[in-house]
Amino acid sequence: MSSPSFFPVCSPLLAGNESAYVAEAMRTGWISSSGKYVTEFEKTFAEYCGVKHGIAVCNGTAALHLALVALGVGPGDEVVIPDFTMASSAFAVCYTGAKPVFVDADRATWNLDVNAVEAKITPRTKAIMPVHIFGNPCDMAALQKLASSRGIAILEDAAEAHGAEFSGKKAGSLSDLAAFSFFANKNVTTGEGGMVVTDDDTLARNCRYYKNICFPLDAPRTYLHEHIGFNYRMSNLHAAIGLAQTEKADYYRELRIRHGLLYRELLYEIPGLTLQQDQADGLNVFWMNGLCVRPEEYGRTREELMTLLAAEGVETRLFFNGMHRQPALRQFGCDCSGAYPVSDFLAGNGFYLPSGSGLAEADIRHICKLINNFRR
Numbered sequence: 001m002s003s004p005s006f007f008p009v010c011s012p013l014l015a016g017n018e019s020a021y022v023a024e025a026m027r028t029g030w031i032s033s034s035g036k037y038v039t040e041f042e043k044t045f046a047e048y049c050g051v052k053h054g055i056a057v058c059n060g061t062a063a064l065h066l067a068l069v070a071l072g073v074g075p076g077d078e079v080v081i082p083d084f085t086m087a088s089s090a091f092a093v094c095y096t097g098a099k100p101v102f103v104d105a106d107r108a109t110w111n112l113d114v115n116a117v118e119a120k121i122t123p124r125t126k127a128i129m130p131v132h133i134f135g136n137p138c139d140m141a142a143l144q145k146l147a148s149s150r151g152i153a154i155l156e157d158a159a160e161a162h163g164a165e166f167s168g169k170k171a172g173s174l175s176d177l178a179a180f181s182f183f184a185n186k187n188v189t190t191g192e193g194g195m196v197v198t199d200d201d202t203l204a205r206n207c208r209y210y211k212n213i214c215f216p217l218d219a220p221r222t223y224l225h226e227h228i229g230f231n232y233r234m235s236n237l238h239a240a241i242g243l244a245q246t247e248k249a250d251y252y253r254e255l256r257i258r259h260g261l262l263y264r265e266l267l268y269e270i271p272g273l274t275l276q277q278d279q280a281d282g283l284n285v286f287w288m289n290g291l292c293v294r295p296e297e298y299g300r301t302r303e304e305l306m307t308l309l310a311a312e313g314v315e316t317r318l319f320f321n322g323m324h325r326q327p328a329l330r331q332f333g334c335d336c337s338g339a340y341p342v343s344d345f346l347a348g349n350g351f352y353l354p355s356g357s358g359l360a361e362a363d364i365r366h367i368c369k370l371i372n373n374f375r376r
């Protein structure tokens with residue numbers, strides 16, 4: 001919850017059974033990755049997404065990597081991802097030895113431009129990984145059309161999109177499998193954590209196998225391992241928080257949507273600002289409320305506005321830098337040539353406003369008033 005003089009960019013809202021469940025895990029000694037909260041959280045969150053399986057892991061980046069491994073993505077493969085995303089999306093592909101291939105952002109929704117995907121598909125394309133950026137779902141119908149006829153898998157990076165919907169179906173149920181993050185700023189949090197969700201029994205099994213050092217799933221442990229696996233397990237303590245959060249996921253979603261719509265209403269009329277537009281047939285859950293400053297119309301640069309807001313106790317954060325600009329990815333051998341004008345515009349002019357579920361309506365009105373007053 002924000003104080004009158006400081007508005008954090010995002011702080012968690014722990015308004016349900018979090019403390020009680022964590023205390024119970026402590027009291028019973030189930031603090032590692034065995035314990036009832038892990039299985040209950042997996043079941044409850046998968047149900048929330050409308051799919052059969054949930055595989056809890058230690059963070060969203062691990063969830064992405066595990067999902068790619070489960071799909072069999074490896075060296076020599078390519079995975080099409082948006083240029084405008086967090087580095088985790090691209091890095092997870094690199095961990096497998098495959099290469100991420102970038103697609104520019106759509107000017108309106110800021111998601112990957114579905115019209116630019118086809119040109120990036122090659123015989124090496126194993127998967128498309130759309131990211132529902134800032135909680136705004138991608139046009140999954142267009143992507144399914146491109147992928148299904150070619151036998152290409154789709155993996156949703158749903159790290160930012162708990163409860164988002166496209167065509168009435170929840171994020172996590174819109175493709176072969178999906179990866180969520182439960183970092184402290186997410187709409188549903190475990191502090192640190194992640195989950196792969198899927199309807200596919202084989203993919204779920206693969207995830208369970210690789211997540212736990214490739215211990216056999218059905219046979220006694222001999223400590224002989226057939227494959228190289230990972231320790232991506234989530235602890236029962238984190239899962240206790242996650243179960244409590246999922247019980248109130250609809251409430252948190254409603255808060256984020258209410259805040260997002262209010263920001264949009266108040267900022268829309270201010271000249272020189274560009275806001276994210278909703279995907280048609282989608283339900284945006286407004287993980288983060290971002291805006292881009294067009295200095296020639298607003299009268300100040302993004303940096304000036306961020307500095308003025310900071311002086312008033314309003315914390316903000318720069319948008320991601322595009323993947324084609326990442327030195328690490330260039331060194332890894334990714335093709336970083338080509339133009340990504342929309343991604344560059346977002347990275348060069350965009351920042352987030354305070355967006356946590358605990359914000360009060362008065363906080364949002366105050367912040368928007370400041371932004372209006374700072375215009376020259």
Ligand SMILES: Cc1ncc(COP(=O)(O)O)c(C=O)c1O
Pocket residue numbers: 059060061062064085086088089131157159160180181182183193194
């Ligand atoms: C789009 C996207 N993908 C992946 C991740 C990685 O999640 P985590 O920080 O839990 O590893 C994030 C984190 O915010 C994200 O925004």
